[in-house]
Amino acid sequence: MAAEGALAEVLAYLDPVGYAVAPAERGEVVAVVRCDPDAAGAEPARLAALWPLVLAARPVVPLHAGLSVPAAAAAALPAALAQARYARDAARVLGPGAGCVTAGDELSSLATLLAGVPAGVRETFAERTLGPLGDQDSSAHAILLRTLEVFLAHNCSWARTAEALHLHVNTVHYRIQRIQALTGRDLTKLDDKLDLYAALLCR
Structure with a gap:
């Protein structure tokens, strides 16, 4: 062998x-x-x-x-x-x-810890946590998913997210509200932030 x-x-x-x-x-x-x-x-x-x-x-x-x-x-x-x-x-x-x-x-x-989780478990967690945002056939959901990635990468800063995405801050606020509505998660809560961040890592 x-x-x-x-x-x-x-x-x-x-x-x-x-x-x-x-x-x-x-x-x-x-x-x-x-x-x-x-x-x-x-x-x-x-x-x-x-x-x-x-x-x-x-x-x-x-x-x-x-x-x-x-x-x-x-x-x-x-x-x-x-x-x-x-x-x-x-x-x-x-x-x-x-x-x-x-x-x-x-x-x-968290990234290396999740790497050891079986692929099927990671995929199921990502699908259930991200919900419609994981729909790769929807350009609108893809935009929201990208906004979520940038928002979390910039420590949930509205201004820095807007700058990184070349958007008005109000547009970022609107997108985050849509993300929260679609996922049922509140991005002002640490547990929900971690759930969404982990789901992104599991994709």
């Missing part, structure tokens, strides 16, 4: 204290690596640095890897595996064409 050989090859080169590599479900490969506690923090960077060489050796196979934070005891291994799988799923979104490595402690923003 290409993935198993690639992972074993990289780990052998990194020369950790000890490791075991084994195939798992759905074609994935799992490795448990025993590291020097003083050097554990450097392992993700070392693996990420080597990964392009692995991809170059197998250019037709997109290989993605996810790393958990170090597990302090054997009882923590199931949680570590779940975290590594989540990071791996995020890597598939962040580097879909060739492959990349994502460590669990790199999931430090």
Whole structure:
């Protein structure tokens, strides 16, 4: 199996204290690596640095890897595996064409956190949250969607949004009112802002 050989090859080169590599479900490969506690923090960077060489050796196979934070005891291994799988799923979104490595402690923003959510879940959340704004066949809704993106990117500033879109402030007010009516969200509320921002990231 290409993935198993690639992972074993990289780990052998990194020369950790000890490791075991084994195939798992759905074609994935799992490795448990025993590291020097003083050097554990450097392992993700070392693996990420080597990964392009692995991809170059197998250019037709997109290989993605996810790393958990170090597990302090054997009882923590199931949680570590779940975290590594989540990071791996995020890597598939962040580097879909060739492959990349994502460590669990790199999931430090909403965008990277959402990247690990299954594609079908992201799509459903975006559709339900954005409602009619997600209709790609409607030019009017596309304009409103773009206005929402710019409005949130400018921290909900009416003036800066108007400047960025070359509009009068009153036009921005009207569009935001339409967005709120179509989505049922109130952009003066933090929770609703976050829901809409997350929905845009999930598209």
